Amino acid sequence: MGFKMNIGEAAKKSNLPIKTVRFYSDIGLINPKTNETSNYRIFTNQDIEKLLFVGKARKFNFSIEECRELLSLYENRTRSSSEVKKLTLKKIDExxxxxxxxxxxxxxxxxxxxxxxxxxxxxxxxxxxxxNKEN
Amino acid sequence: MGFKMNIGEAAKKSNLPIKTVRFYSDIGLINPKTNETSNYRIFTNQDIEKLLFVGKARKFNFSIEECRELLSLYENRTRSSSEVKKLTLKKIDExxxxxxxxxxxxxxxxxxxxxxxxxxxxxxxxxxxxxNKEN
DNA sequence: CTTGACTCTCCACTTTGTGGAGACCTTATG
DNA sequence: CATAAGGTCTCCACAAAGTGGAGAGTCAAG
Structure with missing residues (x-):
C-alpha cells in the first residue's frame, strides 16, 4: 500500500493544474480510486507517474488519444517497442x-x-x- | 446593382464550404443582405471579394479577429498601410x-x-x- | 402538384483544457 | 461544539474555427 494523496498534492507532484488532473481523470486517462463517503479522488504514486508521463508526452505534441495509447504500452511492458517507435516516427513526420x-x-x-x-x-x-484571387 | 447570388454559388466562387460561409456570416465577418420573405442570404460580388480575402488570410494563419481587422483596413482605404504591415510582421514573428x-x-x-x-x-x-521526471 | 435541389435555423460535437458557481468535506481554532 | 478557512466535488459555460445532422421552409422544373 503506497502513499495516497488528494488531488491538490497530486497536481503539485505532477506539475499540472488541478483542473487538468481532474480533466484527465474525467476522460479516463488516469483512474484514481474514489473515497466513497467524501467522493474525493485518491491518487497513488503510480497515478503520479502516469500524470508525469502524460504531461511530458503532451509537451511533445502527442495528442490525448496518443497518450492513451502510449500509456497502455507503458503499462503493458510485454508489448514490443516497435509500436512506440512507430508512433514517435509518425510524430516526427508530422x-x-x-x-x-x-x-x-x-x-x-x-x-x-x-x-x-x-x-x-x-x-x-x-x-x-x-x-488577389490568383495565387 | 451588381450580380446577386445565393449561398451555394457564393461558396463555389469563394472556394469555401457553405457551412463556413454561413459561419462567417453568423459572426458578422461578412454581412450579406437577406431576402425578407425567403430568409435566404443574398451575396454580391463585393461579398465574394471579402470571402476570398478572408480565405486567403486564414490560410496565412491570420485569426478570424485579425481578418476582421484586416477587412476593416481593406474597406477603409484611407488608413495607413503601416497598420497592415505591423500585423503582418507580428505574424512572421509568431x-x-x-x-x-x-x-x-x-x-x-x-x-x-x-x-x-x-x-x-x-x-x-x-x-x-x-x-522520466527530470528533463 | 409534386419532386428534387437548395437553404434556413438550431443543436451537438470536435480538442484540450480553463474559469466560475454553489455545495460539500476536512481540519484547525476559539 | 461551533465556526471559519481551505480543499474538493459536480455541473455549466467558454475558448477557435468550424463541421455534421435534423427538421422545416423555399424555389424551379416537369
Whole structure:
C-alpha cells in the first residue's frame, strides 16, 4: 500500500493544474480510486507517474488519444517497442510537415511585407496580395 | 446593382464550404443582405471579394479577429498601410517562434527515436524518456 | 402538384483544457 | 461544539474555427 494523496498534492507532484488532473481523470486517462463517503479522488504514486508521463508526452505534441495509447504500452511492458517507435516516427513526420508549411508561409508573408513601405499612405501591397484571387 | 447570388454559388466562387460561409456570416465577418420573405442570404460580388480575402488570410494563419481587422483596413482605404504591415510582421514573428519550438521538439524526439531499436522486445528508451521526471 | 435541389435555423460535437458557481468535506481554532 | 478557512466535488459555460445532422421552409422544373 503506497502513499495516497488528494488531488491538490497530486497536481503539485505532477506539475499540472488541478483542473487538468481532474480533466484527465474525467476522460479516463488516469483512474484514481474514489473515497466513497467524501467522493474525493485518491491518487497513488503510480497515478503520479502516469500524470508525469502524460504531461511530458503532451509537451511533445502527442495528442490525448496518443497518450492513451502510449500509456497502455507503458503499462503493458510485454508489448514490443516497435509500436512506440512507430508512433514517435509518425510524430516526427508530422512535425516535418508542419515545419515546411510554416516555412513557405513565412516566405510568402516576408515577401509581401518587404514590398510594403509601411507608411501613412493607404496603398498597401499586402492587402492587394491577400485580395488577389490568383495565387 | 451588381450580380446577386445565393449561398451555394457564393461558396463555389469563394472556394469555401457553405457551412463556413454561413459561419462567417453568423459572426458578422461578412454581412450579406437577406431576402425578407425567403430568409435566404443574398451575396454580391463585393461579398465574394471579402470571402476570398478572408480565405486567403486564414490560410496565412491570420485569426478570424485579425481578418476582421484586416477587412476593416481593406474597406477603409484611407488608413495607413503601416497598420497592415505591423500585423503582418507580428505574424512572421509568431511563425518564427513556432518554428523554433518545433525544431527543438523534433530534435529531442529524433534523439530518443534513434536510441530505440524498435524490435519486439519490451525495452523502449522512448517510454523511459517520457516517463522520466527530470528533463 | 409534386419532386428534387437548395437553404434556413438550431443543436451537438470536435480538442484540450480553463474559469466560475454553489455545495460539500476536512481540519484547525476559539 | 461551533465556526471559519481551505480543499474538493459536480455541473455549466467558454475558448477557435468550424463541421455534421435534423427538421422545416423555399424555389424551379416537369
Amino acid at each position: 512535425i516535418d510537415q508542419k515545419m515546411s508549411e510554416l516555412h513557405s508561409l513565412k516566405n510568402e508573408l516576408s515577401r509581401v511585407a518587404k514590398s510594403c513601405n509601411g507608411d501613412q499612405r493607404p496603398e498597401c501591397p499586402i492587402i492587394g496580395f491577400l485580395a | 511563425i518564427d517562434q513556432k518554428m523554433s519550438e518545433l525544431h527543438s521538439l523534433k530534435n529531442e524526439l529524433s534523439r530518443v527515436a534513434k536510441s530505440c531499436n524498435g524490435d519486439q522486445r519490451p525495452e523502449c528508451p522512448i517510454i523511459g524518456f517520457l516517463a
